[in-house]
Amino acid sequence: xxxxxxxxxxxxxxxxxxxxxxxxxxxxxxxxxxxxxxxxxxxxxxxxxxxxxxxxxxxxxxxxxxxxxxxxxxxxxxxxxxxxxxxxxxxxxxxxxxxxxxxxxxxxxxxxxxxxxxxxxxxxxxxxxxxxxxxxxxxxxxxxxxxxxxxxxxxxxxxxxxxxxxxxxxxxxxxxxxxxxxxxxxxxxxxxxxxxxxxxxxxxxxxxxxxxxxxxxxxxxxxxxxxxxxxxxxxxxxxxxxxxxxxxxxxxxxxxxxxxxxxxxxxxxxxxxxxxxxxxxxxxxxxxxxxxxxxxxxxxxxxxxxxxxxxxxxxxxxxxxxxxxxxxxxxxxxxxxxxxxxxxxxxxxxxxxxxxxxxxxxxxxxxxxxxxxxxxxxxxxxxxxxxxxxxxxxxxxxxxxxxxxxxxxxxxxxxxxxxxxxxxxxxxxxxxxxxxxxxxxxxxxxxxxxxxxxxxxxxxxxxxxxxxxxxxxxxxxxxxxxxxxxxxxxxxxxxxxxxxxxxxxxxxxxxxxxxxxxxxxxxxxxxxxxxxxxxxxxxxxxxxxxxxxxxxxxxxxxxxxxxxxxxxxxxxxxxxxxxxxxxxxxxxxxxxxxxxxxxxxxxxxxxxxxxxxxxxxxxxxxxxxxxxxxxxxxxxxxxxxxxxxxxxxxxxxxxxxxxxxxxxxxxxxxxxxxxxxxxxxxxxxxxxxxxxxxxxxxxxxxxxxxxxxxxxxxxxxxxxxxxxxxxxxxxxxxxxxxxxxxxxxxxxxxxxxxxxxxxxxxxxxxxxxxxxxxxxxxxxxxxxxxxxxxxxxxxxxxxxxxxxxxxxxxxxxxxxxxxxxxxxxxxxxxxxxxxxxxxxxxxxxxxxxxxxxxxxxxxxxxxxxxxxxxxxxxxxxxxxxxxxxx
Numbered sequence: 001x002x003x004x005x006x007x008x009x010x011x012x013x014x015x016x017x018x019x020x021x022x023x024x025x026x027x028x029x030x031x032x033x034x035x036x037x038x039x040x041x042x043x044x045x046x047x048x049x050x051x052x053x054x055x056x057x058x059x060x061x062x063x064x065x066x067x068x069x070x071x072x073x074x075x076x077x078x079x080x081x082x083x084x085x086x087x088x089x090x091x092x093x094x095x096x097x098x099x100x101x102x103x104x105x106x107x108x109x110x111x112x113x114x115x116x117x118x119x120x121x122x123x124x125x126x127x128x129x130x131x132x133x134x135x136x137x138x139x140x141x142x143x144x145x146x147x148x149x150x151x152x153x154x155x156x157x158x159x160x161x162x163x164x165x166x167x168x169x170x171x172x173x174x175x176x177x178x179x180x181x182x183x184x185x186x187x188x189x190x191x192x193x194x195x196x197x198x199x200x201x202x203x204x205x206x207x208x209x210x211x212x213x214x215x216x217x218x219x220x221x222x223x224x225x226x227x228x229x230x231x232x233x234x235x236x237x238x239x240x241x242x243x244x245x246x247x248x249x250x251x252x253x254x255x256x257x258x259x260x261x262x263x264x265x266x267x268x269x270x271x272x273x274x275x276x277x278x279x280x281x282x283x284x285x286x287x288x289x290x291x292x293x294x295x296x297x298x299x300x301x302x303x304x305x306x307x308x309x310x311x312x313x314x315x316x317x318x319x320x321x322x323x324x325x326x327x328x329x330x331x332x333x334x335x336x337x338x339x340x341x342x343x344x345x346x347x348x349x350x351x352x353x354x355x356x357x358x359x360x361x362x363x364x365x366x367x368x369x370x371x372x373x374x375x376x377x378x379x380x381x382x383x384x385x386x387x388x389x390x391x392x393x394x395x396x397x398x399x400x401x402x403x404x405x406x407x408x409x410x411x412x413x414x415x416x417x418x419x420x421x422x423x424x425x426x427x428x429x430x431x432x433x434x435x436x437x438x439x440x441x442x443x444x445x446x447x448x449x450x451x452x453x454x455x456x457x458x459x460x461x462x463x464x465x466x467x468x469x470x471x472x473x474x475x476x477x478x479x480x481x482x483x484x485x486x487x488x489x490x491x492x493x494x495x496x497x498x499x500x501x502x503x504x505x506x507x508x509x510x511x512x513x514x515x516x517x518x519x520x521x522x523x524x525x526x527x528x529x530x531x532x533x534x535x536x537x538x539x540x541x542x543x544x545x546x547x548x549x550x551x552x553x554x555x556x557x558x559x560x561x562x563x564x565x566x567x568x569x570x571x572x573x574x575x576x577x578x579x580x581x582x583x584x585x586x587x588x589x590x591x592x593x594x595x596x597x598x599x600x601x602x603x604x605x606x607x608x609x610x611x612x613x614x615x616x617x618x619x620x621x622x623x624x625x626x627x628x629x630x631x632x633x634x635x636x637x638x639x640x641x642x643x644x645x646x647x648x649x650x651x652x653x654x655x656x657x658x659x660x661x662x663x664x665x666x667x668x669x670x671x672x673x674x675x676x677x678x679x680x681x682x683x684x685x686x687x688x689x690x691x692x693x694x695x696x697x698x699x700x701x702x703x704x705x706x707x708x709x710x711x712x713x714x715x716x717x718x719x720x721x722x723x724x725x726x727x728x729x730x731x732x733x734x735x736x737x738x739x740x741x742x743x744x745x746x747x748x749x750x751x752x753x754x755x756x757x758x759x760x761x762x763x764x765x766x767x768x769x770x771x772x773x774x775x776x777x778x779x780x781x782x783x784x785x786x787x788x789x790x791x792x793x794x795x796x797x798x799x800x801x802x803x804x805x806x807x808x809x810x811x812x813x814x815x816x817x818x819x820x821x822x823x824x825x826x827x828x829x830x831x832x833x834x835x836x837x838x839x840x841x842x843x844x845x846x847x848x849x850x851x852x853x854x855x856x857x858x859x860x861x862x863x864x865x866x867x868x869x870x871x872x873x874x875x876x877x878x879x880x881x882x883x884x885x886x
Contacts (some may be wrong), residue, residue, distance in 0.1 A: 049146045049165060062306035062526075064293055066317045067359065072286050075294075075307050083200040085211055087184040090199065093216050095183060096257040097223035101248045103137035104255050107179060111138040111170035138170040141186040144308060189308070192222065193229030194370040197307050206234070208276030216262060217269040220248035230372065234275055242271055285326035288363030289317050289519065291374055292499075296520045300533050310526030315519045316357035321350055324650050325360045328643055329367060335642050337365075338634050343626055346639060347375025348615040349498040349517070350647050353506040353607060356515030356537050358499065360647070362615075380474070380495035381616050385425075385442040386581030386603040387490045389551055390470055390504050391463075392447040392454075393439065397547035397698055399458050400450075404553050405695030406435040407674040407763055408446040412755040415485050416452055422489070425582070431749055431760020432674055435695075440558040440565055442580065444489045451488040469514055469542045470504040472496055490581055501614035505605045508552045508577065509612065509660055512543040545663040546698045552577050552660050553696060559606070569641035570606050572648065574656040578606035580640075585622060585629060592622035598629035604640035606648065608657040613647045615640040667702045670694045674764030681707035686818075687769055709770040709816050713737050718812030718826035720777070724833055727802070733775045733794040733812055741773040742792065771817025778825075781808045790817060802832040 062075040099106050105113050113136050135143065146169055173182065192202030199222065203211040206225075207218050214222065224244035225232045234241035246267050253263040293315055297306050306313065325348070327333040338344050350360040363374035372378055396402040410430045414421045424444050438446035455463055460480045467475045467487070474495050486492035496504075503517040516537050523533040543551075555577035559567045570576045581603040585594050601618040617639040619628040671680035673693035682704040683692050716734040723730060736742055740750070745768040752758050767773075774790040779800055786801050786808060802808050809829050815821035 049169065052146065062309070062311040062313060064290060064313045064315060066315060066319045066322075067357075068319070069314070070319065072315070072317060072319070073290060075290075083198060083204075084188045085184075085198070085200045087180045089212055090184070090187060091212055091214065091219070093219045094187075094199065094211065094214060094222065096252060097216075097219040097248055098137070098183075098187070100251040100255050100257055101223050102140065104251070106137050106183075109136060111136060111172075111174035112167045135166075136170065137186055138173055138182050139166055141182060141189060142166050142169045142173060144189045145185075190226050191229055191305075193225060193233050194368065206276070207274055215266075215269075215274070216249075216258065217245065217266040217271065218274055220252065220266060221245040221271060224248040234271055236372070238272065245271060286317065286319075286322050287369050288325065288329070288361040288367055288374060288376060289315075289322050289358075291363065291369060292358065292361055292377055293317075293519045295377075296518060297523065300520065300523065300535060312524040312526065313520060314522040314524075316352070316359055316521060317519065318350075318359040318651070321360035321647065321651055324646065325350070325362045328646060329362050329365050331365075333646055335639065335646070336637055337639060338637060341627065343619055343623060343628055344617070344634075344639075345375060345620055346615065346617045346643065347379065347498050348613065348640075348643055348647070349376050349502040350651065351499075351502040351506060351517055351612050351614075353509040353610060353612055356503065356506070356517050357521075358502075358517050358519045359611075359651070361499070362643070375498070375616065377497050377499040379620070380497055381601050381603075381618070382490055382583040383494050383496045383501070384490040384581030384583040384601060384603055385444070385447070386501065386579050386605050387494055387496075388442065388447045388488065388581075389439065389508070389555060389579055391467060392450045392488045393554070394508070394543050394547050394551045395454050395458075395463070395466060396450050397550045398544050400453055401679060401698070401701030402435070403669055403671075403680065403695035403697035403701075404435055404550055405673075405693045406676065407432050407693075408435065408438050408443075408449060409433075409752070410438070410443050410445045411749070411752045411758055411760060413445050413448060414754065415448070422448070429758065429760055432763040433761075436554055436557050436561070437563075439554045439579075440561065440563040440567075442565070447488050448485055451485055466542065469540055470507070471514060471516060472500055472504065490583060498614040498616055501603070501605050502612045505579075505607055505614065506612045507542050508548045508555065509607050509609050510539075510548070511545040511663070512541060512548040513539040514542045515539050544665075544698070546665045549660060549662055549666060550696055550698070555579055556659075566635075566638045566641055567604070567606075569638055569645055570648070572652075574608060574652060575659040576606055576608055576648065577660070578604060578644075580604050582630075589622045589629065592624045592628070594622055594629050598631075599635070600629055602630060602635070602640055604638075604644055606644050608648070608652065609660045610657045611648070611651055613644045615643045617643075665699050666696055667699045668694060669697045669702050669704070671704060672707055672764065672769070674762075675707060677705070679703065679705050681705045683707075684769060691764065691768060707769070709766050709820060709822065712773065712814045712816075712823040715812065715814055715823050715826055718828070720810040720812070720828050720830060722802075722830045722832065723797075726799075727832070728797045728799050729810065729830065731775070731777055731791070731796045731798065731810075731812060733814075735794045736773055736775070736814055738773075741767065743767075744772050767816075769818070770820055774815055774817045776813050776815040776821055778811045778813075779808055780811075781806060790815070802830075804832055807831045 064072040064075065066072050103113070105116060116136070143166060146166075177185075187199040189198065191197055192199070192205065194205050196202045196205035200211050202222050202225075203209055203214050203218070206221070207214060221234070221241065221244070224247060225241065227244070231237060232241045232244045249258070249263050249267050252258045253260065258266070293313060294306055297311070297313060298304065301309075304311075324333060328335055328348075329346070331337065345364050346362060347364055348362040349358060351358050361374075361376040363376050363378075367374065375381075396406075410424070410433050412421065412429055422444055425442065429445065430443075433443065433446065437443075451463070460483050464475070464478060464480060464483060467478070472494075474493055484492040487494045499517050503514065507514050518535065518537055520535060522535075525532065556575055558565065559570050559576050559578050562568060566580055567578050570578055581601075582599045583601040584597050585600045587596060589598060589600070590596060599618070600622075601616060603614070603616055605612065605614040607613070618630070622628050669680060670683060671693060672683055672687060673691050675681040679701065680697075684707050713736060717732075718734070719730075719732045721730050722728075745762075745765045747762055747768075749758055749760050749762045774792060775794055775796065777789045777791070777796075777798065779786040779788070781802075789796075789798055800808065800810075807829055808831075809827055811825045811827040813821050813825045814823035
């Protein structure tokens with residue numbers, strides 16, 4: 001059926017061109033000598049379609065083959081979407097309805113209705129578009145049976161030629177077969193939406209009855225829906241369906257097919273009460289997969305429908321895996337779904353990583369063949385945290401030089417440039433955490449931190465370029481102005497499907513290369529004339545092989561370590577890598593009685609070196625009075641995990657996959673844990689074991705920096721005065737300007753930017769290795785050291801080992817406690833009086849029974865030289881916490 005309603009009004013120039021085309025076509029058809037020659041050229045074009053009576057028969061079938069070359073299904077006969085009926089089986093009310101809205105002069109023309117065509121042409125000129133086709137019912141039959149086999153025509157004179165050829169074939173058909181036969185073949189050919197092809201299946205799909213039983217209201221709807229099956233589908237667009245049915249009834253009344261009383265009765269009939277619900281036709285268990293094949297065929301062939309055009313289609317479907325998928329959807333595979341929850345849905349995809357071939361699909365529980373509701377590829381859902389490895393993390397290995405044991409800060413944050421905070425799923429912040437922990441427990445703060453650093457380092461445009469290479473339709477038209485950091489945690493408009501997720505995650509098992517997920521290997525046309533199609537899906541590099549491997553190291557740990565993230569269900573005799581994700585209803589569910597933080601989507605994407613499985617589970621939409629969200633019990637059922645485990649156990653049962661092989665260009669690096677500034681730092685001698693870490697890194701980033709303490713502030717003043725009465729020396733320093741550096745490292749944060757009260761685990765601080773800043777006094781006499789003393793305060797007193805009459809040099813400085821002095825020194829000389837000049841001679845400071853040193857404690861060589869013994873006996877000093885212990 002000709003349908004030009006999708007042609008939008010263009011520019012003024014396009015309108016003028018359309019008008020010219022319409023006028024020319026009208027003139028050509030009205031006739032002249034020159035028109036005769038023009039028509040002769042169009043009709044005798046060797047590429048013009050020829051009338052073929054066999055094309056009017058719907059028995060011609062397209063055959064789909066599985067990966068082993070075995071027949072899956074013959075589309076037009078055995079897939080349950082078409083059942084031919086004879087003219088005698090079609091009630092008159094159906095015929096009347098179709099003639100009223102599609103071709104009221106059907107019995108008066110010879111296949112081409114010139115008055116109607118001219119009227120449509122004039123209307124098109126008036127409106128400036130090609131919306132009015134003027135096609136007869138016979139022309140619509142020819143369009144489906146003959147013209148749909150041709151490559152889609154562009155605008156312009158090619159369309160004129162096609163229309164002329166269509167008219168000519170229609171007139172030929174009228175001379176070969178009767179009007180009743182045309183009606184019969186037409187009604188058996190056309191698409192009624194969903195899985196329904198032909199009037200019989202249309203009646204069954206919408207009303208659950210044989211076509212011979214349809215009522216006036218139902219017949220009017222069936223006649224109206226064919227103009228736009230998706231737009232007028234009452235299951236998804238009820239108001240439009242009612243309006244279209246009533247338009248048909250109005251025309252039936254106008255043309256005298258029904259009385260005023262019949263019109264009113266049918267127009268006031270509630271269509272909803274007549275609908276039986278979209279029934280599931282008894283087709284093959286491969287329906288979820290077949291519909292994806294159909295979609296790809298239409299795309300690859302420029303719009304040809306395999307239910308009409310005979311083809312042999314070779315696919316990558318694994319028959320056993322697809323039959324298992326069907327069993328999973330039908331509750332026959334032992335999947336433990338939420339009890340008595342008919343609205344709980346799933347969708348999944350199983351794909352070969354190395355070539356992008358889809359081997360099995362799950363379109364949804366009770367899937368009925370309507371690809372708009374195929375949850376494997378036709379329905380987009382928010383990705384949640386499952387997107388983090390793809391957007392936030394994998395690029396850090398290529399551009400930021402991170403290792404697999406990198407330390408990230410989990411602290412309160414706001415989206416950059418806004419005053420909007422965001423939170424981890426549990427509402428908690430931990431402080432410093434390992435990369436493994438951040439990925440496995442799916443922290444939001446660390447993911448956004450990574451994405452922000454990437455944008456700062458390589459720019460938003462390059463991050464967007466990376467995102468678009470992953471095959472997500474959500475990113476096709478995304479610009480830098482539209483970019484949101486919310487994408488990094490599956491928010492904003494980050495929507496996707498299981499097929500897209502499987503394709504994106506496969507890069508980690510395929511050396512960083514993306515191949516578009518697909519089902520079709522080859523299409524051969526049965527007419528023996530049309531050239532076969534063998535798609536070539538090129539590999540696109542997204543990340544380096546090294547980054548792909550390093551990301552897999554973290555995702556394998558997320559499965560194999562007991563993080564209690566639901567991925568442990570995937571532990572197998574072979575390595576499995578994976579990530580989960582969830583999204584909530586937010587405020588969208590409040591009107592339906594759904595708690596604001598209640599989850600609606602649950603994802604799990606897992607892969608091996610051979611295959612990737614991506615599964616979504618959840619709810620299509622909120623429903624008032626229904627339990628359309630995840631509570632704890634539903635979450636713990638872990639339906640995506642159950643499904644992925646079933647798929648992997650099947651597909652790997654006879655050949656366990658090996659681990660993903662480490663490529664060259666990766667080395668192990670040992671460094672100071674948590675110390676990073678454009679690179680990691682070599683471990684200084686004496687560093688505690690708990691502050692040493694080892695991870696894998698791209699070799700180009702493996703060069704280690706030398707760890708040095710921060711430069712100390714300049715000492716402004718220092719005084720040292722001897723108290724002859726006590727023989728003690730009193731010291732006074734300018735207070736150190738950064739008071740926090742005087743405090744011993746306690747393994748905690750004391751506030752972060754914007755959140756002064758935050759206190760979380762801190763794994764690294766320079767003072768943990770070099771010690772806190774101290775006030776240091778060094779005493780020498782004749783270049784011989786008499787001692788070095790450290791103080792925590794800027795004033796102190798010390799009984800120095802000075803002999804009577806001895807001159808000593810006393811120098812003050814700022815220093816790090818563990819032996820490193822870096823500030824300037826200020827020195828002064830003091831002299832002790834002779835014994836007879838001293839008013840009260842104290843105990844000889846060199847007496848071994850009289851202690852000396854800060855706080856009357858003897859400064860031992862161990863205390864001064866071993867930085868690890870400074871706080872050995874200090875009960876207030878805590879060991880730094882390992883975030884993996886939290």
